[in-house]
């Protein structure tokens with residue numbers, strides 16, 4: 190069975206987006222992993238499945254699946270790419286995405302610049318008792334790690350010099366710290382000044398990506414809570430930059446940045462059995 194898909198990325202964090210609102214095709218871990226595989230499949234960090242919204246206030250229901258097959262509650266860059274796709278299809282500039290993390294208002298700022306309201310930070314851990322002996326990870330910490338959920342769990346390590354951190358060696362271990370039975374995204378942050386930071390994220394279920402939207406939000410929230418940053422911050426990631434604003438009035442976290450259509454294709458799902 191041939192179905193269309195869109196291949197997009199948000200500053201290098203890439204996605205396969207499938208509109209499943211008509212066919213309601215089943216997807217399980219085996220099929221998701223195969224589609225996300227960069228050799229045997231189309232290849233992406235996350236698979237994004239669109240379907241009809243349950244909440245009447247929403248335009249679309251969006252689910253995010255990491256390349257490892259597990260589902261994530263939130264995906265900032267994926268939400269921005271869906272907004273660009275919806276704009277391309279409906280010529281509107283404002284949408285409401287229904288996600289497992291809640292309703293996300295989104296906005297087309299410019300042709301390739303999309304803004305997502307990621308909602309309020311969901312939980313607060315200031316200093317977290319990680320079970321792993323962080324010292325054994327040769328992680329040159331600038332203070333204890335912090336954690337916050339943006340609809341998905343993020344741990345943030347502040348370091349003096351990001352070039353001295355091996356995000357793969359550390360991320361692989363910390364993603365599965367017993368403190369996070371469902372795993373966690375591990376962010377490494379070097380403050381540049383109060384309104385800019387360098388961030389790399391080892392993503393739960395996807396590994397080291399070129400960018401992580403919810404990770405950028407989590408990094409700014411944790412930095413503000415630590416007194417290290419202002420509520421408006423430019424987050425510099427390997428694939429590009431995002432602007433994050435943590436709104437004091439309503440506690441919402443806004444993320445703005447570029448998106449890109451890579452290509453549109455067709456995939457024969459008979460080659461991707463359940």
Ligand SMILES: N[C@H](CCC[C@H](N)C(=O)O)C(=O)O
Pocket residue numbers: 202234235253255260261262263264265266267341342374392393394395400401402403404
């Ligand atoms: N790996 C994340 C989901 C994707 C997040 C990232 N791609 C973003 O842009 O927010 C998780 O398992 O929670």
